[in-house]
Amino acid sequence: MREKLGWGTLANILSIGPWKNLLAVNYSACGNNLLLQTECCCCHLLMGLASAIYIGVDAGAGPRDSMMLAIKRTTGVSIRVARAIIEVTVVTIGWLLGGPAGIGTLVFAILFGPSAIWLWVI
Numbered sequence: 001m002r003e004k005l006g007w008g009t010l011a012n013i014l015s016i017g018p019w020k021n022l023l024a025v026n027y028s029a030c031g032n033n034l035l036l037q038t039e040c041c042c043c044h045l046l047m048g049l050a051s052a053i054y055i056g057v058d059a060g061a062g063p064r065d066s067m068m069l070a071i072k073r074t075t076g077v078s079i080r081v082a083r084a085i086i087e088v089t090v091v092t093i094g095w096l097l098g099g100p101a102g103i104g105t106l107v108f109a110i111l112f113g114p115s116a117i118w119l120w121v122i
Contacts, residue, residue: 005060006060008059009059048113071086
């Protein structure tokens, strides 16, 4: 996709998996606890801030971030729209394959794009 690779790319690849595993443990403990579910959702949205930081300093981008940037570059849509397209597509495919999808999943899919560009707007 002709996107730049850098230390941010490597950091994304090596850190997202362990963080997702850590959050997965918390998800199983959340049950019907709205406070814990909200906390987990907020942690996911903080990943958007982390993406904004390493992309913003031109340190490269992870796989989904690279796709987001490529969609923006090739189509001219905003970062918000590009990321929402990616996340909603992934959620839909996962749900169609039998995966769980709740309100937190939908919130993340829609709000990750705006959270990923937070630093670029300032």
